[in-house]
Amino acid sequence: MDDKDDLAPDVSPPQADVTLPNGQHLQAAVIRRRRDRSGVWWYDLEIELPDRVDDRRHGPALTSRKVTFCAPHPVVQRIEGEDYSSLDLPPxxxxxxxxxxxxxxxxxxxxxxxxxxxxxxxxxxxxxxxxxxxxxxxxxxxxxxxxxxxxxxxxxxxxx
Incomplete structure (x- = not known):
């Protein structure tokens, strides 16, 4: 492993709390946010879900896949302590x-x-x-x- 890898900054996207239609909550990575014309924030989010992959030789195996979706505030809530400044465009x-x-x-x-x-x-x-x-x-x-x-x-x- 290179020394450069050890010094790389943490660039993981901020997390947000999402309320699902059935009332459950989950945390999702915020990829982008933007305001619509009425001033409502819309969030592009990503979650990683378990999935199955079938291999003829070895049978089914566990893998994962990323799912992206979009939801507005208040369905999406900020999490205290998360830094969302990386999502904002410069002036x-x-x-x-x-x-x-x-x-x-x-x-x-x-x-x-x-x-x-x-x-x-x-x-x-x-x-x-x-x-x-x-x-x-x-x-x-x-x-x-x-x-x-x-x-x-x-x-x-x-x-x-």
């Missing part, structure tokens, strides 16, 4: 929503292209930047061009 001005990537081979129009992160034209080796950094890149002295396919400049010019 909008700190979110890295754009990708700067080198141009495709043979393209001499720009040194760097600005893309939406899910753009198929973006190279995977490019770095992610915030809205402000993207605006500065487009206005800066380097030749940075908006991708002609995903058009990030149309969103950035309206300050979204």
């Amino acid at each position: 909008p001005e700190h979110r890295k929503r754009w990708r700067l990537s080198p141009p495709p081979q043979g393209d001499g129009w720009a040194d760097v292209y600005l893309h939406r992160p899910d753009c198929a034209q973006a190279a995977s080796e490019g770095g992610l930047v915030t809205d402000q950094e993207a605006r500065e890149a487009l206005a800066g002295p380097d030749i940075t061009a908006p991708c002609p396919v995903c058009r990030p400049d149309t969103v950035l010019q309206y300050g979204r």
Whole structure:
């Protein structure tokens, strides 16, 4: 075992208390949470259940499988002492929503292209930047061009 494994931080997701329709309670790992338009928190949760796997040679064996589901508050309750801060997104001005990537081979129009992160034209080796950094890149002295396919400049010019 490597020394790096011993120093790895505990990144297990926080737990929450879930009330099942029949009144039973269980603890589930919180994968994500978000608010709907009415302000209600919805939680994406995961539990691990025992399961059976059949093997022709050795017969049935015990295994497990993960089940994911979604439920709102108050069906899902926070557990005192659990840290839910890892689930919160950074404020909008700190979110890295754009990708700067080198141009495709043979393209001499720009040194760097600005893309939406899910753009198929973006190279995977490019770095992610915030809205402000993207605006500065487009206005800066380097030749940075908006991708002609995903058009990030149309969103950035309206300050979204």
